[in-house]
Structure formats: C-alpha cells, structure tokens
Amino acid sequence: MATEVMAQAEESRTNYLTNGHTVKSWLLTLDHKRIGLLYLFSISIFFAIGGIYAALIRLELITPQGDLMTAETYNRVFTMHGVMMIFFFLIPSIPATLGNFLLPLMLGTKDVAFPRLNLLSWYVFMVGAILMLITIMSGGVDTGWTFYPPYSSIYSNSQVTLAGVSIFITGFSSILTGLNFMVTIHTMRAPGLTWFRLPLFVWAHYATSLIQVLGTPVVAITVLALAFERTLQIGIFDPKLGGDPVLFQHMFWFYSHPAVYIMIIPSMGVISELIANMTRKKVFGYHFVAFSSLAIAVFGFLVWGHHMFTSSQSMYAGMVFSLITYAVAIPSAIKTFNWTATIFKGSVSYDTPMIYALAFIGLFTIGGMTGLFLAALGLDVHLHDTYFVVAHFHYVMVGGAIIGYLGGLHFWWPKMTGRMYPEVWGRISAAIVFLGFNLTFFPQFIVGYLGMPRRYHAYVPEYQVWHILSTAGASLLAIGFIMPVVYLAWSLKYGEKAGDNPWMAAGLEWETSSPPPTENFTYQPVINHDAYEFENVKEIKEAAAKEAALQTA
Amino acid sequence: MSLFSFQIPFMPEQASKFALEVDLFYIALWLITIGVTIGIVIAIFVFMVKYKRRHNGEIPDQIEGHMMLEILWSVIPFIICIGIFAWGAKIYYQMYSEPKESLEIFVTGKQWMWRAQHPDGQREINTLHVPVGRRVKLTMTSEDVLHAYFIPAFRTKTDVVPGRYTTTWFEATKPGTYHIFCAEYCGTQHSGMIGTVTAMEPGEYQAWLGGGTNEPPAIVGERLFSSLACNTCHTADGKGRGPKLTELYGKQVKLNNGSSVTFDDTYIRESILDPAAKVVENYQVIMPSFRGQISEEQIGQVIAYLKSIGPKDGDAAAKPAATAAAKPAAAKPAPAATK
Ligand SMILES: [Cu+2]
Numbered sequence A: 001m002a003t004e005v006m007a008q009a010e011e012s013r014t015n016y017l018t019n020g021h022t023v024k025s026w027l028l029t030l031d032h033k034r035i036g037l038l039y040l041f042s043i044s045i046f047f048a049i050g051g052i053y054a055a056l057i058r059l060e061l062i063t064p065q066g067d068l069m070t071a072e073t074y075n076r077v078f079t080m081h082g083v084m085m086i087f088f089f090l091i092p093s094i095p096a097t098l099g100n101f102l103l104p105l106m107l108g109t110k111d112v113a114f115p116r117l118n119l120l121s122w123y124v125f126m127v128g129a130i131l132m133l134i135t136i137m138s139g140g141v142d143t144g145w146t147f148y149p150p151y152s153s154i155y156s157n158s159q160v161t162l163a164g165v166s167i168f169i170t171g172f173s174s175i176l177t178g179l180n181f182m183v184t185i186h187t188m189r190a191p192g193l194t195w196f197r198l199p200l201f202v203w204a205h206y207a208t209s210l211i212q213v214l215g216t217p218v219v220a221i222t223v224l225a226l227a228f229e230r231t232l233q234i235g236i237f238d239p240k241l242g243g244d245p246v247l248f249q250h251m252f253w254f255y256s257h258p259a260v261y262i263m264i265i266p267s268m269g270v271i272s273e274l275i276a277n278m279t280r281k282k283v284f285g286y287h288f289v290a291f292s293s294l295a296i297a298v299f300g301f302l303v304w305g306h307h308m309f310t311s312s313q314s315m316y317a318g319m320v321f322s323l324i325t326y327a328v329a330i331p332s333a334i335k336t337f338n339w340t341a342t343i344f345k346g347s348v349s350y351d352t353p354m355i356y357a358l359a360f361i362g363l364f365t366i367g368g369m370t371g372l373f374l375a376a377l378g379l380d381v382h383l384h385d386t387y388f389v390v391a392h393f394h395y396v397m398v399g400g401a402i403i404g405y406l407g408g409l410h411f412w413w414p415k416m417t418g419r420m421y422p423e424v425w426g427r428i429s430a431a432i433v434f435l436g437f438n439l440t441f442f443p444q445f446i447v448g449y450l451g452m453p454r455r456y457h458a459y460v461p462e463y464q465v466w467h468i469l470s471t472a473g474a475s476l477l478a479i480g481f482i483m484p485v486v487y488l489a490w491s492l493k494y495g496e497k498a499g500d501n502p503w504m505a506a507g508l509e510w511e512t513s514s515p516p517p518t519e520n521f522t523y524q525p526v527i528n529h530d531a532y533e534f535e536n537v538k539e540i541k542e543a544a545a546k547e548a549a550l551q552t553a
Numbered sequence B: 001m002s003l004f005s006f007q008i009p010f011m012p013e014q015a016s017k018f019a020l021e022v023d024l025f026y027i028a029l030w031l032i033t034i035g036v037t038i039g040i041v042i043a044i045f046v047f048m049v050k051y052k053r054r055h056n057g058e059i060p061d062q063i064e065g066h067m068m069l070e071i072l073w074s075v076i077p078f079i080i081c082i083g084i085f086a087w088g089a090k091i092y093y094q095m096y097s098e099p100k101e102s103l104e105i106f107v108t109g110k111q112w113m114w115r116a117q118h119p120d121g122q123r124e125i126n127t128l129h130v131p132v133g134r135r136v137k138l139t140m141t142s143e144d145v146l147h148a149y150f151i152p153a154f155r156t157k158t159d160v161v162p163g164r165y166t167t168t169w170f171e172a173t174k175p176g177t178y179h180i181f182c183a184e185y186c187g188t189q190h191s192g193m194i195g196t197v198t199a200m201e202p203g204e205y206q207a208w209l210g211g212g213t214n215e216p217p218a219i220v221g222e223r224l225f226s227s228l229a230c231n232t233c234h235t236a237d238g239k240g241r242g243p244k245l246t247e248l249y250g251k252q253v254k255l256n257n258g259s260s261v262t263f264d265d266t267y268i269r270e271s272i273l274d275p276a277a278k279v280v281e282n283y284q285v286i287m288p289s290f291r292g293q294i295s296e297e298q299i300g301q302v303i304a305y306l307k308s309i310g311p312k313d314g315d316a317a318a319k320p321a322a323t324a325a326a327k328p329a330a331a332k333p334a335p336a337a338t339k
C-alpha cells in the first residue's frame, strides 16, 4: 500500500527526462544530463557505422585472396573503421556521455560550469561528424587513420582534405568538453567536497581533460598543415616539395599517443567506481589510483617516439622513448594491483557491472603487458606494423575502453533512465563479449608475430587459419554488442523501476532520485566524508535492519 | 616450409642471426605476461568465491591501503621493465649499428615494387638474393611514398623513406626462400608489394651473380657522371668550377658557412637534388639541380661511382677501369666471404 503511494508520487514528480518532450526541448537543452544522452545517441550510431566497417574487414580476411572487395575499397574500409571508431566513438565515449551525465551529480552541483559551451561542443561534434559522413558518401579516405604523408598529402586521390577538416572541427568539441570539465571540477564542488573526497571517476576525468586541452590543438595543427600541403602544395611533409615526412609522424603521435589515454583513463575511472561499489569497499590505495591518472596524463606526452622505432629516427632517440614508455607503464600497473586488492575481503556482487569490471582487468592486463613487447626496441622492429600491434591496441581500446564504457553504462543505466536492464541478459551478453573479444583478437597476436603486416587486403595463405578464428570471434563479438542495444532499448519501457539506489552504492549521484530532477538535487548536498563510505549508505542500513529484524523474528 | 607442415607454427622461420635472439626475448616476455595475468586472474577468482556477498546488508571491513604493498608493486614492475628495456635496447643497438664489412645492396621502393641492385651489377625486382653467412647491408630509399622493408624470417624491418637513405642489415643463416613484405601502408596495392628473399650458399650466390649481363652500378654511375656533364666542372685535377670528387668519399668537407659535413651517400644525394643546400668552401652556387632528371636508382649508381674513386684503404676496392667491360668487373671476386 505505502509503496504504491510512493510510486505514484514518484511518477508525478518531473525529472530531467519528463521536463519537456519536444524535439526542441532536447536540441536546445542546456542540461548536462540531456547533452550526455544526445552524445550517447550520436556516438552509438557512429559505433554502429564503425562496426559495419569492422565486419567488412573481417569478412574480406576470411580468405587470403582479396575477393570480397577491391583493394581500393578495402583500404577505404579499414581507414573509415579507424576514423569512425577513434574520433567519433572512443574519444568522446565515456567523457561526453557518462562524464557529462555524472560529473555535476558527483560534484553535488546543478550543472557544468559552462552549460552553453557544453551544448555548443555537441553541435561542433555533430558538424564534424556530418562532414565525416559526407566524406564517406563522397568516397571516403584510403590513407589509414594515421594519415601519413606524402601518401596522404600528394598521392592519395581520396577525400583527405574533407576528412582533415572534419577532424579539425571535431577536435574543438573535445577541447571544449575538457575545458568545461576542468573548470567544473575546480570551481563547482559542493561544500565540503575536497579534492581527496572526490570519486576516482572525477580524478580520471580531470586527467583526461588535461590531455584533451593540451594535446588536441597539436593534432588540429597537424591535419591543417596536411591540408595545406595537399591543396596549396606548400612543402611541409613531402620531400619533393622540400618537406619532411617524419616530421608529420612526430606531430601526429605527439597527440595520438596521449589520445590513447583520452580513451582509456575515463574507463579506468569507471572501473574504480564499479569495483568499489560492487564490492562495497573503499578503493585500495585511493591516492595512488588518483595520482596514477595524472601521472599517465603527464608522462603520456613524452613517449610518442615509440611509434617510430623503425622510421629512421635516431637510435638514441629510440632508446629514450623506450625507457620513458616503460616508466608510463607503472601507473597502469599500480591501478591494476589496487583494483585487485580492493576485491580482497570485499562483499562481492556478481551483477553485470562487476562482470565487465573483471573482464576489464583481465583484458587490460593483456593489453598493457603486450605494450611492453612493443616498447621493447629490438622486438618492436619485428612487431611494428604487424597484426601484433592491431591485437595490442584492440585489447586496450576494446578490452579496456569499450568494456569499461559498457560496464559503466549498465551500472548507471538505472540512474539515467529510472529503469533496470534485465540482469540475466546483461550477464549473458557480458560473457559473450568477453569470449568473442578474445577469440577475435588473441589469434592476431600470433599471426602478427608470424609476420602478417597490418592494412593488407590480401595475404599469404599460411596465415589463413588465424584469420578464420578471428572472424569467427568477431561474429560472436557482434552478437555481444547487439544484445545490449536490444535489451537496453527494451528496458526503457518494460524495465523494472529502479529506485534511487538499486546497487546500494555510495556516491552523491545515488542520493538523488532516478532519473534525477533537472536541477539534480532538491537540496544543496554538503559533504563531510570520503568517497566510498558504505556505512553512510541509507539503503544498506535499511537492508541490514530488515535482516536483523528477520533474524530476531 | 618444413616437412611437418601439419604442425601449426607460432613463429616464422629463424633464418638470420637476429632471429633466435628476438625469439628468445619474445618467449621470455610471454612467460612474464602469462605469469602476471594468471596471477591476477587466480587472485580475482579466489576473492570472488571467497568474498561473495552473503547478505544484502553486508558491509565488509574497510582497508584504506598499504604503503609497503604500493611500493612493492611499483618498484618490482619497474625493475622488471628496466630489464626488458635493456634487453630490447641491446638487440636494437646491434640491428641499427653499421655492420663491419658487409655486402652492400641498394634498394629502392616504389608503388608497388622493390628494386634491388647488387654491387656487381645484378638487378632484380621483388626478389633479393643474398649469400648466407655474410653480413648484408641494404641502403634504401623511396621514389614516392613511405614503405617499409620487412623480412619476418630475419626479424628485420626498416622504413623506406623518400628523400633520405635508411639502412638495415642482417646475416642470413639458413638457405631458403622467405617473404619480403612492405609493412608501411603505401596505397592501393600495398598488400601486393611483396616479394621473396632467397638466401643461398656463397658459391651459389656467386654463380647467380655471374648469370646476368648487367654492369656494376659504379660503371653505370661513371657513364652517368659524364653523360650528365658532372665531369665538366668536377674535374679530376681539382681546377674545375666544382670541387674535385676523387679520393673524397667518406671524408669531411668544409662548407662555406664554416661547418663541415661528411661526403657520404646522404650528402651526395642532397647535393645532386639541391646543390645550394650545403656548398663547399670557396665554391659558388652554380650547379643546377638534377631533380626530375635523375632517378633514385641512378643517384645510387653515381654514389657507387664516387665511392669507387674514393680513398683506397689497404685492400684495393673494386675500382672499375674506365674502359672495363661489364663481364670482367662482375666476375671479379667479391671481398672474402668468410664469416
Ligand atoms: Cu603510443
């Protein structure tokens, strides 16, 4: 009886979702939560496009001959796969969706520091994305996502300039988001919420924003210089025009190595939240985990030359870059060990977000450890530009970044929508993603060491068995990715009502209602304790009281 | 391929001196990786089972952290990493240091083929014939975009960059035929830019060299040197309008800006294409650029000629006589092919 009345009261209360139903109320919204959902919707589409390209790649590679499509088409397909996935899915993925949605909630504030800038960044992103879709429709690009000149500047007859302009514009959206987050974290924390009381998700986003703001301008300049060389024949990179092709590689990787951390650090932030809340334990070594994000962000700027060990850069430069790369591996190791230690003596839940978190630890360990192979100078000479590299960065980007994103999406789904996803399906799909992923990418380590170069449309027959395994895994992986789309969409209408704190999690975002009201909190939160203090969680206390009552009864 | 072709290989054939070293390193890294991963996975499984949530109101005892553990799991991985770094750097140092006494082959990459020119004049496309048991150094450049010369069986790879020379070297240990792949994406037929390297016993290699009717690059270079009229200024008596180039290869040259530069492949190439870039002291910038009139392969031949008239150290280098026909020069035995 009482619960029914409460449910009705909840129903009638307006939340950020019911506050305006028109298209205009979405497209002109300044609410960070709605902007997060706008991003979520957009990047899901771009992920699907990138995924279709991935499927085409895997289908082509079933046989050694290039028989499904021409070499020219294949080159465009793998390029667009990389471009869509990196610039339009992975880089915005967690910060622009979960970050946008959660940061003000976690800080106990109404919105980000610059709500209008936040909306602008989505529009800038969409302009860049639409330009990229136009690029695709006018033939696409065949240079690889790395755009190495002089091929990209002089020789390629695909839409390089248009793609460059698109990436240039999209970069600004990333800069604006980073800037907004940094200012928000600095100035908008609720009373009592000191830096070392912040959830680790916030620390991760602070580190990520730093990279976005400092790194993205460099890639913007680089693609602009490329466009100038291509359209105006200004010699910057092509030796025939008096330029230096290796200069481009330096500039490109100065951003693109740290960009790897733009993709992975937010995911690490998510994992810290998931493990703490799913085990009801404070994250082991909070300060180490927090500062390791910053260390990765800062040192990540000093390792770009590890992409150029065979590029004719000097041997001693190679040694310096190799050494610093090993130094930057340590903060990642520290995080992994701390997460594992957090589970120790915890109260471990087996729900979907935890399964994703554990999958992350396993896959990211392999991804990170194989990075040690590639940072090893004498071994990288053989491995560079082979499928070993492809396998390695998919372990980090998919096994790390995307797994973290999916785990976070499941964990905060009830907060975002007010509904639970079906738990059984969540667990099944997480298991399928894990198996499919390993079957897709583990064989690529082997075929890479055997010598299979990346970006090959056709290959020598002795590699076929590994490609067949990989394609089989990719089919499974596709199922694992499609399932959440279906059941999450289903849950919007039919999912069980979530309640404010279905996980009994600690964290300010769980103290407000699900979905939260437009202004996030109906009161001003004041914080007087650290993050992850589970004895403060009302729902756990109630459950404990109920259990005690049952026992005495 | 081996007789046991049903056996699934995890490594390419080991056909060079580097191969075994690289493989041992690779296996060691997998052992570390598997060890660490299994350790973490076991820990997770044990914790999962042992600390499964038993009731809904459960709050476990909190652990803030542990300073000693943090130090241990930072310092131990760091030490292991330094070890890996040193091991990798050692192999890299060998791979990218100039080999002593080697057979030098000139390679040009071009969309989408590999051309190789042997010092004795043999030329080949998309194949490379090398003797086993002898260091072979490839000096490479590209006529268009970036490529990379990758021989998995030798564990060597180096980018081939337009506008500059890069080098790679190896010593084949096992006769056989192995793949050459272009590893740096270079456009439409990138995956077709492949070929084979054939490692042969030194005797067979000599026989193979004698099989063609090609002239040594130094001879062709000498002809180019006069047909492009280089010799009208760069006279042998040193009184021409350009500096004398005999006895010069490998020596230091003073420039008009006070600095100096080694008269090597890179400087020669640059001076042919961009004569004004580094002008020799006391000379004027009167030389025209030969950009567009001379191919990368021809530049390599001019370099071979200038090298052949360079300073002779001890053993007489194969200096072709001006009137020498192709055959006798090609038949001249290469420097002792002992290990
Ligand atoms: Cu990198």
Ligand SMILES: [Cu+2]
Pocket (backbone or CB within 6 Å): B109, B112, B146, B147, B148, B182, B183, B184, B185, B186, B190, B193
């Ligand atoms: Cu190539």
